[in-house]
């Protein structure tokens with residue numbers, strides 16, 4: 001492409017209204033949770049570990065990671081968590097190791113769950129927006145209606161966040 005063609009192309013792309021790309025914006029919406037509009041944050045697999053958990057009902061192993069804003073708040077003992085805090089909980093089936101019997105290890109991945117702090121946008125739910133995803137796709141609205149109630153009832157004195165920083 002010569003220089004003229006390239007800049008004409010760039011202008012055309014910049015000038016086109018987003019409505020002309022219905023499939024891409026529609027696809028992006030589908031990846032956001034109902035009610036809260038929370039997506040899976042980019043780069044979360046590189047975030048620092050906050051804690052781990054095991055749940056006996058679903059028999060899952062979990063790792064909770066946080067973005068740099070979250071980790072700074074944990075280390076400084078800041079509550080409530082500041083806007084911009086994002087926590088991600090990754091879960092896997094809890095399976096017996098085939099290589100060493102006494103060990104239990106992560107099996108298939110089950111869910112990714114996200115909490116985002118934005119005290120204005122999510123004022124009705126303690127400043128937290130919630131998202132639960134299976135294979136990258138958000139689960140239904142009914143499941144998202146349960147998030148805040150359980151977190152608010154369980155950990156009122158820790159800004160609705162269960163996980164404490166592991167040392």
Ligand code: HEC
Pocket residue numbers: 052053054055062064087088089113114115130131132143144146147148150151154160161162163164
């Ligand atoms: C019945 C109670 C309950 C419900 C409902 C619930 N959670 Fe949680 N959540 C917990 C508990 C307990 C933990 C900490 C232990 C663990 O990780 O399993 C937790 C941890 C988390 C964490 C890590 C931060 C923290 O608070 O420790 C995220 C993120 C999270 N949940 C997201 C969600 C989302 C999104 C929903 C709704 C789709 C949801 N939760 C619904 C009980 C609940």
